[in-house]
Amino acid sequence: MLTCPDMRDSWHWFLKNTLIRYKDFQFSFIIMKKFLEAYKGINRTVWIFTVVMFINRVGAMVMPFLSIWLKEEINLSLAQTGLLIGVMGAGIIAGSYLGGFLSQKIGSLKTIKLSLLLMGIFLILVYYSSDIIVLTVLLFILGCVQEWTRPATLYFFTQSLKPENLPKASALYRLAVNIAFAVGTTLGGLLTAISYAALFWVDAITCWFALIFILVALKGFNDKKETEKQKIINSGKTNLRIFYFITIILFYYTLFFVFFNSYPLYLKDFCKIDESTIGILISGNAVIIILFEIQLVNYIGKRNLNTRAVGVGLLVGALSVLTLLSGSSLTIQIIFIILLTISEMLCLPYLWAIAAYLGKESNKNIITWYSFFGSVAFMISPVITNFVAEKSGYDIAWIMISVFGFISLAFFILLRNSGEIFLKSES
Structure with a gap:
């Protein structure tokens, strides 16, 4: 049978743990609420x-x-x-x-x-x-x-x-x-x-x-x-802005798809990383996106930073590939994946929106061409990267891919300076 002090200690233990669990639940609820908002x-x-x-x-x-x-x-x-x-x-x-x-x-x-x-x-x-x-x-x-x-x-x-x-x-x-x-x-x-x-x-x-x-x-x-x-x-005619946008898509997606095509081979053959570790590294990209992308998009949207986000994303993408010139250590690979994923989260959601704007103002086929040149980039990315890597080494290949990123950034600046690139709310 519990004595009075024992009962008080038990009661204090119960209150303390209940409050801690309640606070944990409250914190989780707030996080979930913000996630859904x-x-x-x-x-x-x-x-x-x-x-x-x-x-x-x-x-x-x-x-x-x-x-x-x-x-x-x-x-x-x-x-x-x-x-x-x-x-x-x-x-x-x-x-x-x-x-x-x-x-x-x-x-x-x-x-x-x-x-x-x-x-x-x-x-x-x-x-x-x-x-x-x-x-x-x-x-x-x-x-x-x-x-x-x-x-x-x-x-x-x-x-x-x-x-x-x-x-x-x-x-x-x-x-x-x-x-x-x-x-x-x-x-x-x-x-x-x-x-x-x-x-x-x-x-x-x-x-x-x-x-x-x-x-x-x-x-x-x-x-x-x-x-x-x-x-x-999708009414309108083709103009120079469409060319700028298609060039951005072709060069940036060629850079981006390196991650899924040539990069795993680089990890295996050049960095001598085993398959299980490669799988963990590649999956890190998806984990970061699942945890942070929607919150980042929401933050950018509330502050009307869409245009700046794409520009920064293209720059980070180009710089991320250059980090691979620093060595083949696991730390370098983690830095590369984090930077490329940040670039992806800043660019890809907004490239859709730009395609919608240009589709409304300029060319009825822009959404089709957006998908088409994205698919072309998916096909040519491993071909040119692996070819250059085999003939001249991975360092030259990464420099070439990084240049593609800077080219996409240059054409984005041209596109941005040519007029509006995001649809305004019609409500």
Whole structure:
């Protein structure tokens, strides 16, 4: 039985720990409240659409393991595997343009629905095909139809949101994609341990599940109204400002995609870092984005620092690559990843918004070209980086890529000085 002092001590212990837990809960609640407030202005339709894209991206498990499947399961040579991946990349470039074209002609939501349906079908067809010619054709088509969603997503956001909320929507979308990619890649690795059939079928089923979800959740969405709005948003003629913007996209994305293509190879071959550590380093990019991007976008938006943010982001991107000249230590790699991720968070959400502005004021195809040249950059980035690294060494390659960053910054200054680059609220 407790004595009075024992009871008092127990009561003090209870109060102390309860208050501490209450304060911890209160702090967590405040953090969560601020996190959710950062998304204020994004309507229900965009939230539903982002959930659909999350489902689809979680299921995008085949791509990280496609080259392994072609080489190990289909028994293709390394050269044949590279050729087929290249053909699929060509399909992605074609799809980025065709997706924008379809979004204008039939509506962005219809384009996404069609993409989800066909992706599931062609994933299954690819798995059950072993003839190299048939595989080549099917992979080109698969790359094409899966890329339709990229320009269609930008069209959808442009039509569904007020101009000032586009960067927030971009940050939300990128948050969903980064989480989904981490989850999907992990699940994909587990499924390959079972069988590649499971990998392809689960990927296809998630495409169809996302399609069903969008049919039910956005049943009343008027795609015809979207198309009418597109004609207003995308009226105008091509001018020099479009050239400036496309140049920014081509050079900056070539720099940015080094992180996903050539940089892991550099870590393995030059820095002698093992695969598990490489995986942790690369995933650090997604972790930083998940934790900080929406808060950063919200801060910049409240203070109307959009233009300055992009300029600083392009500069930081160019400087980040130069840090790789300092050595191959793990510390240097961490600094590079942090700087490049900061650049990404400052640039990518706002490049969407600039595309929307130029689409309204200058050129009906600017969103399509934005996606198209982004895809081109994805294809050429590893080609030119690896070629220069092999012929002249990684230091020369990094200097070249850094110069690309400074070129994008120079053209951004030209674009900024030529007039407005962000849409103003129409409300």
